[in-house]
Amino acid sequence: MVDMTSLEVSTRAKAGKGAARATRRSGMVPGVVYGCKQEPTLIELDPRVIMREMHRNGWRSRLFSLELKGGPVRAIMRDVQLHPVTDVPIHVDFQRLAAGEKVHVTIAIHVENEEAAPGIKRGGVLNTVRHSVEVLADADKIPSSFTADLSGLDIHDTIRWADLKGTENVTPVGQVSHVVIVTIAPPTVDAEMEVEAAAKAEAEAADDKKK
Known part of the structure; x- marks a missing residue:
């Protein structure tokens, strides 16, 4: 009901x-x-x-x-x-x-178990690419939301349409099957440190050549 x-x-x-x-x-x-x-x-x-x-x-x-x-x-x-x-x-x-009519609706995506994601525990950053998805649904079976479960996700892991929960009775509108919904990006600090380290290495290499 x-x-x-x-x-x-x-x-x-x-x-x-x-x-x-x-x-x-x-x-x-x-x-x-x-x-x-x-x-x-x-x-x-x-x-x-x-x-x-x-x-x-x-x-x-x-x-x-x-x-x-x-x-x-x-x-x-x-x-x-x-x-x-x-x-x-x-x-x-x-x-x-x-009754029985297919309707075009926008369904919100809820993220859960963020604290259980290994990637988050290691300092990764949650990046929500899409907050909702457009679907065709039966008027009697319109879901209130879809769920993106982050349990087990590590850095660079993603959630796509097929990974969402609650999509059993709907059809996605458009080419969203391979679209990234949520991803865990590397830590911002680590990325900045890598850039600084690379810049430092280039500078040292340039100095060595001058010598």
Whole structure:
């Protein structure tokens, strides 16, 4: 059973910029629910609700139940437009989901067991190349996140798509199979010391030639 977050929303009758401005003046955020080959539904909701959900991890892949007059609508939050100065939400788009439908979603990657990685213990530096991955997932099986387990990783080791946990029911979008997700880089200090040692060796070699 997929967890869903219920949101209280209200329908609005009029479309257009004037109606959207009037909605904002009333303290609400205008929005639209589209998809499933149905007519778009115009909605409005409290901006504090939107901000709350955006501050939770994985809001782009979370399932929402929009409580409308005609009954609950299952959807995902596709886009939130923010004011360029205040960063307050000014419009929100939701996509309806039908059972069995494949949807394109962005899934966050969580790193775990960093303290157990031999490479980290030896002074290596964790380098997270990608914080999320775009996938196609069944509307009933959208994962909340993928996991990159660093247990056993040494310096220069990497985690790729095939190494992530929780990817069983999804298909990656694009050529990400061989893309590095996480790597453990050599210690920064060691790298700097190697450069200094190489420079010193070159200088000594130059002095020897002059002699």
